[in-house]
Amino acid sequence: MDGIQIPHLPELSKIPPGMLYPHQSDGVAFLLSKKRVVLADDMGLGKTRQAIVAMNVGAPEGAILVVCPASLKLNWRREIRMVDPDAVVEVIGAKDGAPEATPRWVVVNYDLLTKYAARLHDIPWAGVILDEAHFIKNASQRTGHCLKLLGVQKEARAPVIGPQYVFLLTGTPMTNRPRDLFNLLRCVGHPAARSFLSFAKRYCDAYQNDFGWVTTGASNLEELNLLLKEVSIRRKKEEVLDLPPKVRSWVPVDVASSPSAVESSLAFMRWYAATDPANPNDKQFLAKLMKVRTALHKAKHKAVEERIEDVLATGQKVVVFTSFTEGLKRHAKTLGEACVTISGSDTAEQRQATVERFQDDPDVKVAVCNLIAGGVGITLTAGTHVIFQDLDWVPANHAQAEDRCYRLGQKNRVTVEYFYAAGSLDEYISELLSLKMALIGSVEAEVAPEASFLAELEARLRAIAPALMQEAKLAKSDPKDRLAELTTLIPKTHREQEEADNPGMWEFKSSRDPSKSYRVTYGRAGHLECTCEGFLYRGNCKHVQDVRAKT
Missing domain, CATH: 3.40.50.300 (P-loop containing nucleotide triphosphate hydrolases)
Structure with a gap:
């Protein structure tokens, strides 16, 4: 929890006593203060409850949309009614999903977004929750629908519009590689997600080969760690709960006594050794690999x-x-x-x-x-x-x-x-x-x-x-x-220690034109922003990087 500033909001007095654990109260306060945020708590810490309570407090009027995996739809309805027993909840696609009254909450799974796109995109949502938000890490039709629902426009530098409250819930924000974070940052309006290529060069160690850009690597992870903290909150179980180990x-x-396991492994390695790396056959590779597994x-x-x-x-x-x-x-x-x-x-x-x-x-x-x-x-x-x-x-x-x-x-x-x-x-x-x-x-x-x-x-x-x-x-x-x-990631022993003269705003002289200066300030969601041209186009610049390093 070090470095996470938990605000004290008067709205929290509306929450009935005993509904939240202390760490959940802190989480709700964080969600309400940021409005567009990634809730990345460890699995089992109650992200669903925090998101529901925060929506009820922050957006008491209007309709709320929950997008989640199909297996979690009924659980969301149960959790919503545990917080608000009188809530009108529609679960799209469920046998008993359509309520008689106008729903306050609408729950839909990712797989049905295309089928119900016309209806969902017509509603001015007061808030949207994406559960298991790492589902949208890759470019796909469902990711496109989610971005549209959240008011993320196609033009990279266009401002984020749409719902005031957007909560992305995931216990695993980075499922595999740094590039997995790009769409999450885009959804919460972080400027570092304005350009995927710039993001990939900075944090994915992107390089070009004969087939295009390769973005599967990792680089500048310490800076990425700091960037993520600007728009997310993550607590580990051992930090906030008294759980057994x-x-x-x-x-x-x-498996030496299994002839099929031994032979399949040997056959795979013989085949793999004979392949030409310059002409990969992914379909055949996956088929051979599946036989081994x-x-x-x-x-x-x-x-x-x-x-x-x-x-x-x-x-x-x-x-x-x-x-x-x-x-x-x-x-x-x-x-x-x-x-x-x-x-x-x-x-x-x-x-x-x-x-x-x-x-x-x-x-x-x-x-x-x-x-x-x-x-x-x-x-x-x-x-x-x-x-x-x-x-x-x-x-x-x-x-x-x-x-x-x-x-x-x-x-x-x-x-x-x-x-x-x-x-x-x-x-x-x-x-x-x-x-x-x-x-x-x-x-x-x-x-x-x-x-x-x-x-x-x-x-x-x-x-x-x-x-x-x-x-x-x-x-x-x-x-x-x-x-x-x-x-x-190695701690820098010679990092500058001077403090900013004016906390919350930093000024830098232009290296090309000394009469010009640029300002770094905090954006509305807590991320750093700069007035220089580089930041305008890439969502990142040396000035912002320097401020992150200092603060």
Whole structure:
């Protein structure tokens, strides 16, 4: 919480006592003071409750739109009515979604934005909430609809219009790389998001190859960390809650006795070694990779089965995450009535009923979930043991899934185990996941890591070059190790210490024309702005960078 200024607003007196935890009250105050802001609290800290209360206080009149994943729509209606029992809520696409009266709240999932675009874009929303806002990190039709609903205009330098209150909720603002942050910053009107190319050059270590710009890297992370804090608030569980510990461990599985796993891995490496890096075939690459991952999944199944039995013998409940429907069905068949499942084909109603059975029924001991479908928006705090049978390329997916158990309401220690096939592609993925988590942590951290950490990180990256090459190809970009810029995180020993003469406004003389001067001030949402031409076009400049470094 260091560096986060929590304002004291008279509007907070309208909130009934006991509705919010102390950290949630601080969060509501922050949302109301900024109006357009990213709420990036850890999963399980009550971002939904904070956003609902802040909207009711800040925009008591008018309609509020909530855009969320399909699996969370019913949960949003439940949470809204917990705050305001008389609220009229319409859930678009639900069987009982249309209320008789004019709705105060409208809840829609991302997948239905195109179908209902004409209606949604015609309403002058008083406020808009994007839940799991990292869904709009990439350019897509749904991202385009979200930007329009939030009043983000196509012209990069045009002012943001539309709803006064815009809250972006995500426990993982940077799911993989710094470029994931661009659209979030654009939605809250941060000037650094006026030009993607300028943003990519500054923070993604962008470079050109024969196919165009490659923006998968990371650079100037200390500055990006400071920039993000101007328009976001993020609290970790250990900072604000007295939760029991979470223990994470990696469990190697010997798959040498599985002929299919061994042969599929060898076949993949033989094929990969013979490919021409200058002519990538992404479709074939993904097909070959999927065969390996499927074979490894099957080879690990018995070990995971045995671990589930060990946990059940202690009287605890366990949550298993897998990427493959076949494995989900096999566990369900073996465990019978003691097991419930959550998959991508479940409706919101089915998913909620499954969650309630796992939470409340003492005879239900195991929840086997699809890693993506069961990894967001649900609470499984009855479970104290989490097992990952498969590894995803994106660390945020694992972080989301882990915290289905490790969140408000958890009273016991949570054990998280990642099963990986030793000496195989799985081992590369597990190492890559650890490194990505370290990279994301360095951006979101309050304090920059030490030089020794950065040196170790870089050395380990070089050691797993094959995995980096595979991931780079998977992301349709040429492999290139560009993390040397992480050294910008090393604390500067010779940084200037002088204080600004006038806090809140800084003046700089033009280097070309001494008679000219430029002013850096705070914008309405708390981000820094400059009057120079460079800032006008790029949303960033040396003057703003200097002020960030000083303050």
